[in-house]
Amino acid sequence: MSKAIFFSGFxxxxxxxxxxxxxxxxxxxxxxxxxxxxxxxxxxDDYKSYIKNGGSKSPFDFFATEKMGFETRYHVVPFPPTKARYNHAQNSLDLGVASMKMALENSNIDPEDIDLWLAGCATPHEHAPGIAATIKCHFVGFENQAPAATINSACVGFNINLERAIDYFNNHAEAKHVAIVHTEVMSRLLTNEKSFVPHVTFADAAASVILTRDEVLSGQGISFVLNNEDMQMIDFLGADKHGDLYMNPTKVRIRATNNIVNTVNKLLEFTKWKMADIDMVVPHQTGNAIVKEAAKILNIPDNKLYQDVQYQYGNLSGASVPFGLALMHSEGKLLPNNKIVTAVCGLGGEYGGFTYEVPKLKQNKPKPIKPLKGKTALITGATGGLGSQISHNLAEKGCNLILQYNSNQAKAEQLKAELAKFDVEVTLIQANFESVSAIELIHNEVTEDIDFFVHASAITGNLLRASEVTPEEMKLADKVNFNNPMDLAVKLYNKIKDCVIFIGSVAEDAMFSGSSTYVSSKRKLHASAVSFANMANKKGIRTIYYMIGLLDKGMVDKLNKKQQVAAMNSIGQKSLLNTADVADRIVRSLYLPKVIGVKHSREGELIVRRDGF
Structure with a gap:
């Protein structure tokens, strides 16, 4: 066996x-x-011949598909792309995080074991910090010190980062894993574009890989990486200071074709491979005008020229090659000892490629990743729809649980039985927040320090206007939703180590009639959480007020259709939120700096997250 650097996840x-x-x-x-x-x-003549032979495509569809080589592309907004549509659309961060999540799961590597995080992006969601650091924040805890670096490069960004990763391995003998992502929202460059060519070609996507150095049974892994720049292309392809595209298609086609040919020839020369040895050439998915011409010059047969990404997904800039490798991997087309050559070219005249011999790996049994193993969390309202999902998610991640429930012992015991498969400690506490004694009871049961406290218990009260609610009903809602939970948090203050989450509600922002008792008590909890956060911060405890849009279960069952629609329209929520997905984001908020899919703001030391709106 020998050591190699190879792709362990896509x-x-x-x-x-x-x-x-x-x-x-x-x-x-x-x-x-x-x-x-x-x-x-x-x-x-080509179109006439096509029609004569039974073809039915329109002149444009024929040209886009048969000549340019594009059938479908994916955007983050509906067509046509207009600037206003991007205000609430997916962005390069969303796509990058989604692809990295898949790559980490595919590799079965703990994110905490990644030694270096690299990203390429020419259409970032923000100017700073670099997107690599922000993506990393979605997967590792606050103590992680692995470096992260971003390159502002489009078509060749992944290839440049691949070379940087190899250099890092060569300079750090202890390094085992590097994460690389390339993510782009290319359609955003088209909002003022009138030429049909980029509309046909450009698309939005991200691709991530986990690069691993380990012993392999055979195969060289990545054997050579090449990066160069063609200065004659510097003025003919790019985006101006306003983000508008400029391109000279003829000059780009000529130079890019030559650069792909030169890249492949140089890679074959360095590796001593012959074209007959190659199993697949994966070029940058620029379109047939460049790719087919380069293949013709290089004598690459069609069955060795990979263009599936181009036809099915569009030109994905620097994500094209790793996206293609990911598709090949998922389709079982990356077989041990296969020899792969890639070639890319793009903005600013950058061009390059790499050679890859698919290694034969040792068969290791996947180990479950338990990021919260050894941690302990107290969950109130654990038998509710959201509380039980939070409990399941925490247990799956290895967290021991102290679960408070109101009165339904059978339901609590059933939940405990369901959690047994995760091999974590589960303690049940029956305590009714309608009584002040519940605070002392829970406090006495929590004998050891806890890492997390999630308050998910609440009552909705009568769904009436304030003028129709009795003082007794208002006092009860305040006691259950505000006074007692906050008193409990203060009493547990010296036992909490990491994070407190108070579950808020969309009702605080959504303007719909009714539910005045619930809204009033939650707003009081929100205001008090600001003070608690200022106190907790001195001890290094993060405090999060987590406001949730309308879920697919729970309070929504008590609202009539008119109230549901009015509430969702007032906050721009398009559909009911899946409770399990929200629970996952809440749990991630406990131990990760960033969570995708939520809006993040601060009120003093209080972190406020809005989920679904």
Whole structure:
């Protein structure tokens, strides 16, 4: 056996809106996009021959598919791309995190074991910090000190980061794993673009890989990485200071074709491989005009030229090659000892590629990753819909649990039985928050320090206007939803080590009639949480007020359809939230700096997260 550097995990993500050629053609016909000459294509010999042989595509669809090589592309917004649509759309961070999550799961490597995080992006969601650091924050805890670095490079960004990763391995003998992500929202460059070519080609996606150095049974892994720059392309492809695309298609085609050819030839020279030895060439998915011409010059047969990404997903910039490798991996096409050559070219004249011989790996039994093993959490309202999901999620991550429930002992015992499979300690506490004695009871049961406290217990009260609610009902809601929970948090203050989460509600922001008792008590809890957070921060405890949109179970069952629609419209929530997904984000909030899918703000030392709106 020998050591090699190889891809141990792959992950991909793309925009959720599939854009067909017919959709683009429709907007050409109405004048949104210009410069396509349908008559020229219609009168061409190729199109006439195509129609004569039974083809039925329109001139545009024929040109986009058969000549350019694109059938579908995915954007984060519906077509056509307009600037306003990006305000609430997925961004490069969302796509990058999603692809990295898949890659880590695919590799079965604990994120805490990643030695270096690298990212490439030319369309970042924010200017700083670099997107690599922000993506890392979604997977590792506050104590993690592994470096993270971002490169502002588009088409060749992944290839440059691959070389940086190899250099890191060479300079750090102890390093075992490097995470690399490339993520782009290319469609955002098209909001003022009238030429049809980039609308046909550009797409939104991310691809991530986990690079591992370990012993292999055979295969070299990554054997050589090449990066160069063609200075003659510096002015012919890019985006200006306003984010608008500029491109000279003819010059780009000529130079890019030459650069791909030169890259492949140099890689074959360095590795001593012959074209006959190659199992697949994976070029940057730029389109047939470049890829097919380069393949023709290099004598690459069609069955060894990988273009599935181009046809099915579009030009993904620097994500194209890792996205293609991920698809090949998922389809069982990366077989041991297969030889792969890649070639990329793009903005600023950057070009390069790498060679990869798929290694044969030792068969190791996957180990379960338990990021919260040895931790302990107190959950109130544990038998409720959200509380039970939080409990399951924590237990799955290895966390010991102290579960408070109100009165349903049978339900509590059932929950405890369900959690037994996770091999964690589970303690049940029956305590009713309608009574002040519940505070002392819970405090006395919590004899050891706890890492986390999640307050998920609440009552909705009558769904009436304030003028229709009795003082007794208002006092009861305050006692259960505000006074007693906050008193409990203060009493447990010296036993809490890491994080406190108070579950808030969409009702605080959503303007709909009724539920005044619930809204009033939650707003009091919110205000008091600010003071608690200032106190807790002195001890290093994070305090989060977690406001949730309308869930698919719980309070929503008490609202009529009119109230549901009014509430969701007032906050811009499009659909009911899946309770299990929200529970997962709440649990991640306990130990990770960032969580995707929530809006994050601060009120003094209090972290406020809004989920679903």
């Amino acid at each position: 992950g991909i993500a793309h925009g959720k809106y599939g854009i067909s050629n017919s959709e683009i053609e429709k907007h050409i016909n109405i004048g949104f996009i210009g410069d396509f000459d349908a008559n020229r294509v219609k009168n061409s």
